[in-house]
Amino acid sequence: MADKKQVEQITDMEVDFAKWYTDVCTKAELIDYSSIKGMFIYRPYGYAIWENIQRLMDAEFKKTGHENVYLPMLIPESLLQKEKDHVEGFAPECAWVTHGGSEKLEERYCIRPTSETLFCEHYKNIIHSHRDLPKLYNQWCSVLRWEKTSRPFLRHREFLWQEGHTMHATEAEAREETQRMLGVYADFMENVLAMPVVRGRKTEKEKFNGAEETYTVECMMHDRKALQAGTSHYFGDGFARAFDITFTGKDNQLHYPHQTSWGVSTRMIGGIIMTHGDNNGLVLPPCIAPIQAVVIPVAQHKPGVLDHAATLLARLQAAGIRARMDDSEQSMGWKAAEYEMKGVPLRVEIGPKDIEKDQCVIARRDSGEKVFVPLGQLEDKVRELLDAVHDGLYARAKRNLEENTYACASLEEVKEKMAQRGGFAKTMWCGDLECELRMKEEAGVSSRCIPFEQEHLGDTCAICGKPAKHMIYWGVAY
Amino acid sequence: MADKKQVEQITDMEVDFAKWYTDVCTKAELIDYSSIKGMFIYRPYGYAIWENIQRLMDAEFKKTGHENVYLPMLIPESLLQKEKDHVEGFAPECAWVTHGGSEKLEERYCIRPTSETLFCEHYKNIIHSHRDLPKLYNQWCSVLRWEKTSRPFLRHREFLWQEGHTMHATEAEAREETQRMLGVYADFMENVLAMPVVRGRKTEKEKFNGAEETYTVECMMHDRKALQAGTSHYFGDGFARAFDITFTGKDNQLHYPHQTSWGVSTRMIGGIIMTHGDNNGLVLPPCIAPIQAVVIPVAQHKPGVLDHAATLLARLQAAGIRARMDDSEQSMGWKAAEYEMKGVPLRVEIGPKDIEKDQCVIARRDSGEKVFVPLGQLEDKVRELLDAVHDGLYARAKRNLEENTYACASLEEVKEKMAQRGGFAKTMWCGDLECELRMKEEAGVSSRCIPFEQEHLGDTCAICGKPAKHMIYWGVAY
Incomplete structure (x- = not known):
């Protein structure tokens, strides 16, 4: 340390929350910019936070029977294309490798934006019998998504994360795994990062490309915006069919295994900053403080x-x-x-x-x-x-979180209250995409989740007035 | 486990050492092949060995004052080109990213083959005064080198490694760091991996692209071939000048800092297999056995x-x-x-x-x-x-190692003995590149190192007969 620098003032969060945030990221020496837009340098103090998160979370993964592996960072384009919904979601934000040394490649490769396809290729090689199941794998790595905008920790073109990928003999087991890992995340956010969460299910619109169900833990930041802190996906046997992964069951018949994936990233560090920080800078939860x-x-x-x-x-x-x-x-x-x-x-x-x-x-x-x-x-x-x-x-x-979560009976009410105070608006919802899109367009909010803990706020959808199916949370998200 | 597979026979090492090696890699479930040539999957048992290596080695790095960071995986071509010797060495084996999403990039980026240039770009931002020095950084990551041939653990297009990058106020300090980290590697190989090493300096021909000096720890495999297990480089202020990194010294003048880098990779796992393995399979040193x-x-x-x-x-x-x-x-x-x-x-x-x-x-x-x-x-x-x-x-x-290291007085003797028994031939050497190239061409061996522990075997170069400068080790290397 020594006198090499003056402790500098940072912008007040009440004046400009976004500026306060980037000030903290740089002045607390968590991060630095590189010459490529959207690609950041994790400095020692920022990386040490990640190391503590990794160590504690990895122990939880191992306790729940998971093993770590490392798969290649490149995905052949033909492999990425095997699952239609998946490639549609990811292809537009892939970085493409076209040359190896001085030679043009016969097929281009993308740098992994996520590794479902690579895991499936490997699973096809190693899963043959019910005795090979379950496969409970996790990978710590970086992934690349060629985003247009960027922000330290919250949106990087390259970011560090973990991605769990598991295969199970039955749907019940896979669904249980999806919930178990969401539980691991929720407990971690609350007990380690001191960040209270809302647990729930994503709507059809917001779920992961290729998933049957996506579950999420949602946090509220100090500025009352939402941060999706971790997600867990149930895939059914969609990828298994696309990749022709089968196993011989106890009944001696061929079956498709059922799949999950789940991930958290260095985004959590952004969440820590925006949940606990104040006008004097960073405030770290003791469990992960370097x-x-x-x-x-x-x-x-x-x-x-x-x-x-x-x-x-x-x-x-x-x-x-x-x-x-x-x-x-x-x-x-x-x-x-x-x-x-x-x-x-x-x-x-x-x-x-x-x-x-x-x-x-x-x-x-x-x-x-x-x-x-x-x-x-x-x-x-x-x-x-x-x-x-x-x-x-x-x-x-x-x-x-509690003071800024409130029930609304109409789109108008959401619009008005959201403009005044942000936070999470909860309403009844019919389940239709149209109403979700209207909410986005007119109130500027996205659906955060359909919480596991449902409340009966009324009988009809707050947007269209048709019979309601769920209580849902809305908010402005990072 | 259960009865899912039969324990299969592997090829005898005396019959076909290369086949024995790949049999062990796959049958012990260390590694699997992916659909991209030269890119491998580290399976749970292989990755667990790496995790143990990482944990123990990282503790040594931290004890010696180093901090971990994470820098981007992409290097703009213009950045790579800043240091001439460096780019000459690496450009031919870079994988190039030319498209982000659907757009062609203005400048192409290579996936890091090593990160000296990225560290220099960052160091330029954060080094200004002698009080900012030393910077003792390390990075655990994967790197890509578009090699033509491949072999599990020994030569991957993508492999896992650590790369230390440090900056110092003086040449003496930087040279001391280079030696300290070679010592950390040597102790690790011997005390943790049970692999005896020869410590020494690389010849001009064999040193790292852009380095002033490269030091190495060389091991002998069971088939008496050599494995370079770890290297440590002293760069002088060459990169600092190329990247215009300066600091204000205690004398209030501007100076260029002196740089080192050092690395080991999952190649060590190949070394463990070929040093300790036998015809029943893998034999793991207890310190890193999962x-x-x-x-x-x-x-x-x-x-x-x-x-x-x-x-x-x-x-x-x-x-x-x-x-x-x-x-x-x-x-x-x-x-x-x-x-x-x-x-x-x-x-x-x-x-x-x-x-x-x-x-x-x-x-x-x-x-x-x-x-x-x-x-x-x-x-x-x-x-x-x-x-x-x-x-x-x-x-x-x-x-x-000892039984297969022998002194030779002439190129002919090296040639003959190397053909008979492999191992390390030690000779006197004049220090000229020509003699090194002749040795390669005629005896099929490369220089392994100029050992720190020198012996006086004679006064003249075993190849040309001119006055000798060093005693040097020759061998066939992986």
Whole structure:
């Protein structure tokens, strides 16, 4: 760190939320731009957040019986075309490789926008009997989608993600897997990222290209826009038929297996920023913060201060807490601002007066609250405060979600309230695409999901007045 | 597992080493072929080996102060061309992206064959002062090189690797980093992969495109061919000048920083196979084996056997050993062959007679030796045996290396001995490219390295008879 830079001011989120967001992304040193539009550099601090997410989520995948694999990044055009709905959705945003070395390729290859087709090709080779099922595979990789617009973490041409791809002997098993993984995502968002979610099913219009059903976890950002944080898809046997993947069942007959896929990406980091951040910068949930506590010696030139600070650091690290010390020559004010910008959950300060009193001072990033902690209780108290920060962040985000989710009885009401306050409007819906399109056109909102937890708000569709089938959430999404 | 397949015979390595190798890769389920030539699928068992390598090596990188980042996979052609030697070396084997969606790109992009140019572009943005140095970055990713021939793990068009890229204020620091990371690699190969190495410097001809110096760790495979297992490069300030990266020094003057890069790849897995494998299949060094010990109940239908086996499994897992149980209906012979093929270091068997005697039987994969172990000593004995397997593998490989490294006084002698026995021929060398090319043409060998540990074998070059500058190793390489 040292004095290499001044901690700079960022735009207030109330003034310009979009500018505030990109300020945080760059000033907290999460990301940098490259010379290709829409392709970003994940800097060490941003990548360290992803590494923590990966480590914790990968453990959940393994607990639920999944194995990691790595498949090629290129897809021959003919392979991509095997499943009609799938190629229609993805072909327009593929980057195409046409030359290898100095030679023009006989067939062009796209860089994977997602890997269903590659997994199917492989599954055809390795699935023959019911004993080969289920196949529960996951892949950590980057994918490419040639989007027109871009924004750090939220929309990259290349982004990091994981994609689970599984094959099952029965529809019931595959459907159960689709739900199980949505549950893994929902629990992760809430318990690890402190982001409350709404769980539900996507409409026909919004589901994944080629899927029979898409399930989603939807979060509400601080500006009351929606972020689709993770999705889980049930494919039926559509791809299996297209790729001619069959297995011999216990009945000695040939069957098509049933398929799922599910994914989350570095988009979640955008969600963390927009859910928890404030006008001083990033605020990180403790479970994934690269630095959970930073130790700052006060009046460090005074005798004994650095030694005491070093002891605190060593104790925290020994207790398994991700801790750092900043004993650089920067001022206390600079350091406080720097670690606020970086969203470090706890700042542990110790100076000559604290040493006399056998204590340190711990400041919480979320609330700004400062507590005096007897040195004998350091580890326990830090653990307790990290939990408290998580709970505080979750509670605040939950309040935001609940206070800004409201029932509407008509398209007009959605339009009016959405313009005033954003958030999620819930209405009854007949299930027709026409009404969904009208809502988009007239109120500027997309359907977020048909929540699993249904409420009976009335008997008729808020848009057309025909009998209602579902309660649905609408919102403006990232 | 179950009875889904028969454990198949593989080709004897003495009959056809290349066929033996690909048999092991596919029959041990490490790899599968995709529909694109030279692009392979890392299957769960192969990828799990890579995950173990990554985890252990990443910890070493972090201990030595490095941070992980992720940079884009595409390089604009103009960026690649900034350093002349570099582009000359890589352009002929680049895969080129020419279209994004339906639009032709204004400039074509190559998929990274290596990322020096991307790192330099980023470094130019973030290095301004001596306080910004050193930058110690590493990236785990896949790279693409459009090679004509391919072979599992050894030569892929796309392969997984890590690439370290660092920038330093002084030449001395950068040179020290180059050596430090070669040391990290050498220790890793020997202590983790049980592969003894020769450390040295590459000749001008063999060094990395754009580097001032390339250092290497060279291993000898079971067939006595060489494998370059890892390299570390010192670039001087060549790229910094080409990319106009400067920093203000303590002297308030502008300077160019000094650069290094270093990498290892999934090629190491090919090295593991060819160093330790035998005619029964894979033999894995315990540190990176996905399964370190497999528990196999004997006569498992007899009362109490499965319970006892499950207890053994639980105890091993609780002791931090990567253990599995196979209580499938397969025969004991099938199971023994299966776990031999998969290279699992230890097979722990327990049956009714063992239970009576309060013992189990542990079979070592490397030597076939079986030992009776009192159940009370299970964890300690398994740890001891895992160490013994590692040491046994290392000793055998070291013997192979030493017995097949020999001094030669003339090109003729190299030619003759190399044809007879392969291995590493060491000779004195004048340092001239001509002699290196003659050696290649007439004896079919390439220079492996100029070892750090020099020996004085004579005063004159074995090829031309002029005064010698170095002792050098020659060999046939993968």
